[in-house]
Amino acid sequence: MRNELRRLIFLLLPAGIFFAGFFLLPMARLFFIGGSGKTGWAAYAAILTDSNYFNSLLSTLAVAAATTAATLIISGISGVFLQRNRFPGNGMLVAMLTFPLAFPGVVIGFMVIMLAGRQGLIGQVTQALTGEKLVFAYTLSGLFMGYVYFSIPRTILTVMAAAEKLDPKLEEAARSLGASPWRVVLDVIIPGLKPAFISAGAICFATAVGAFGTAFTLAAKINVLPMVIYTEFTLSANIAMAAALSFVLGAVTWIVLALARTAAGSSVAAAG
Amino acid sequence: MKRRGLFFLQLGFTLFVCAFLIVPMILSIMAGLTVNYFVGIESGLTLRWVMEVWNGYRDTIFLSIGLALACLAATLVLGIPAAYVLAKRQNALTRAIEELLVMPVAVPGLATALALIVTYGSLSGFRTSWAFILVGHVLFTLPFMVRSVLAVLMAIDLKTLEEGAASLGAGFWERFRDIVLPNCRQGILAGSLMVVTLSMGEFNMTWLLHTPFTKTLPVGLADAYASLRLEIGSAYTLVFFIMIVPLLLAMQAFAKPRPAKFVAEETE
Numbered sequence: 001m002r003n004e005l006r007r008l009i010f011l012l013l014p015a016g017i018f019f020a021g022f023f024l025l026p027m028a029r030l031f032f033i034g035g036s037g038k039t040g041w042a043a044y045a046a047i048l049t050d051s052n053y054f055n056s057l058l059s060t061l062a063v064a065a066a067t068t069a070a071t072l073i074i075s076g077i078s079g080v081f082l083q084r085n086r087f088p089g090n091g092m093l094v095a096m097l098t099f100p101l102a103f104p105g106v107v108i109g110f111m112v113i114m115l116a117g118r119q120g121l122i123g124q125v126t127q128a129l130t131g132e133k134l135v136f137a138y139t140l141s142g143l144f145m146g147y148v149y150f151s152i153p154r155t156i157l158t159v160m161a162a163a164e165k166l167d168p169k170l171e172e173a174a175r176s177l178g179a180s181p182w183r184v185v186l187d188v189i190i191p192g193l194k195p196a197f198i199s200a201g202a203i204c205f206a207t208a209v210g211a212f213g214t215a216f217t218l219a220a221k222i223n224v225l226p227m228v229i230y231t232e233f234t235l236s237a238n239i240a241m242a243a244a245l246s247f248v249l250g251a252v253t254w255i256v257l258a259l260a261r262t263a264a265g266s267s268v269a270a271a272g
Numbered sequence: 273m274k275r276r277g278l279f280f281l282q283l284g285f286t287l288f289v290c291a292f293l294i295v296p297m298i299l300s301i302m303a304g305l306t307v308n309y310f311v312g313i314e315s316g317l318t319l320r321w322v323m324e325v326w327n328g329y330r331d332t333i334f335l336s337i338g339l340a341l342a343c344l345a346a347t348l349v350l351g352i353p354a355a356y357v358l359a360k361r362q363n364a365l366t367r368a369i370e371e372l373l374v375m376p377v378a379v380p381g382l383a384t385a386l387a388l389i390v391t392y393g394s395l396s397g398f399r400t401s402w403a404f405i406l407v408g409h410v411l412f413t414l415p416f417m418v419r420s421v422l423a424v425l426m427a428i429d430l431k432t433l434e435e436g437a438a439s440l441g442a443g444f445w446e447r448f449r450d451i452v453l454p455n456c457r458q459g460i461l462a463g464s465l466m467v468v469t470l471s472m473g474e475f476n477m478t479w480l481l482h483t484p485f486t487k488t489l490p491v492g493l494a495d496a497y498a499s500l501r502l503e504i505g506s507a508y509t510l511v512f513f514i515m516i517v518p519l520l521l522a523m524q525a526f527a528k529p530r531p532a533k534f535v536a537e538e539t540e
Contacts, residue, residue: 007444008357008360008361011353011354011356011357012353012354012357012369014349014350014353014354015350015351015353015354015373015414015418016354016369018350018410019372019373019411019414022388022407022410022411023375023376023384023387023411024372025391026384026387026388026390026391026392027379027383027384027387029387029390029391030383030386030387030390030391033390074289077282077285077286078282078285078286078289081282081283081285081286082286085279085282085283093286093287093290095524096290096293096294097286097289097290097293098524099293099294099297099520099524100293100297101520101523102469102470102473102516102519102520102523103473103516104473104474104475104490104493105475105476106475106490106493106494106497107473107490107493107509107512109497110300110493110497110505110506110509111296111297111300112296113497114296114299114300114303114506115292115295115296115299119309119310119502121295121296121299149292149293149296152289152293153293181278206378209380210379210380210381210382210383210476211380211476212380212381212382212475212476212479213475213476213479213490213494216479216494217494217497217498226380226382226476229382229386230382230480233386233480239390242386243386243387243390246380246382246383246386246387247383249380249382249383250378250379250380250383250384253378253379253380254375254378254379257378
């Protein structure tokens with residue numbers, strides 16, 4: 001028995017050493033460097049007290065919240081639909097919807113430029129229709145579009161997996177009792193999918209808060225927190241501030257995911 | 273009758289969402305192959321842009337492939353034994369370890385990269401080598417390997433299998449090699465696909481970790497988007513698609529019986 005315990009510790013050791021040396025230690029160091037700048041530990045409060053940082057925090061949270069809401073609605077509708085209705089071409093649609101699953105943020109940004117950029121499709125169509133060119137790729141709306149693009153594939157997979165486990169008999173019962181399709185959705189389907197919505201929504205939110213590649217591709221002018229951190233680090237060489245801000249950002253995403261996990265009762269991990 | 277209408281309404285909506293995801297990909301592929309995207313497809317098709325990307329950014333492609341394979345090797349060596357331990361002992365401690373291991377995925381890549389730079393940035397030999405990027409990629413992908421293997425180990429009756437082998441006289445390493453590894457090869461394969469795909473596409477961390485001599489494919493992409501004409505950016509994206517699409521298709525084929533596995537990783 002003793003022997004076995006020693007063996008298990010031995011097996012865990014490589015991952016443990018790697019993780020401690022390259023994550024825990026650097027993160028601890030990042031924390032202390034965050035407090036070592038001109039303003040000392042007040043750097044950690046700057047995100048709330050400095051109006052520039054606070055504004056970018058607000059726009060970051062707003063884009064993330066909007067992304068989460070839009071993605072859940074879109075994936076909820078299409079995910080349940082594809083799970084419930086088997087028709088020729090169904091598998092093809094699922095494959096197409098989950099395809100961009102592992103695209104990096106920079107590529108997503110480029111996809112937004114293809115749609116809403118200066119030479120983009122939306123611009124061409126609106127110019128032909130109204131004479132005015134609609135270009136919004138390089139703004140917060142473009143970023144929102146990119147994050148929705150990015151979040152749909154993984155959210156739809158989660159929703160479909162959860163919808164598969166819903167009991168269709170409950171819906172039949174509701175219907176036979178005279179509930180309208182709308183009431184069935186509201187009272188049976190949405191409550192049944194709630195854990196999936198919470199965990200997928202948390203991943204959406206955390207990814208949108210922390211993502212960097214999409215904003216980087218679209219424009220340096222987009223004032224979200226990851227871009228601010230990047231600017232502080234590279235242009236202003238204000239390493240302490242960048243450290244403090246990124247530590248706060250990391251804490252925010254981690255807390256969101258931890259809260260969602262408690263609420264949904266299953267483990268949640270972000271990616272991207 | 274009403275339900276039929278609802279069906280077509282939902283189908284239309286889903287088709288629209290599909291178009292939203294697929295149309296920009298098609299536009300980008302076309303742009304990478306047309307002589308002048310601004311003029312349109314009438315200007316003719318060409319492989320000129322793809323060749324320019326190949327000549328200018330070939331190194332980033334090889335570096336990304338090399339990094340992805342090294343990352344895979346590292347996650348296999350670190351991840352499989354860790355997953356085995358986590359499957360073997362399920363208590364508060366191992367749950368906490370699992371939780372910790374997932375942190376680099378939850379924490380933004382920018383923060384992890386900054387932490388690595390402030391800690392190891394002064395070791396110049398390490399800072400300028402591709403191993404510096406590898407460390408970041410391994411941190412980010414390790415949880416996917418661990419969870420993928422762990423999910424399979426939890427689904428099989430590991431205890432009985434191991435006891436059976438032990439009662440026949442198999443030692444620990446024999447059991448690990450002949451019982452544990454073959455039984456979790458589904459999880460290892462799924463995890464490997466995920467690790468390679470994510471490593472090839474990782475940008476958030478890599479952008480800060482890279483040096484002019486260690487540019488990966490996504491870093492080169494960001495470069496090309498920022499400074500070169502749209503056609504070259506598109507051709508480069510096309511090259512990226514060609515590399516990543518087989519991996520994504522393999523992952524989809526794999527995920528079919530359990531679609532949620534790669535996403536929410538519900539271990540309970």
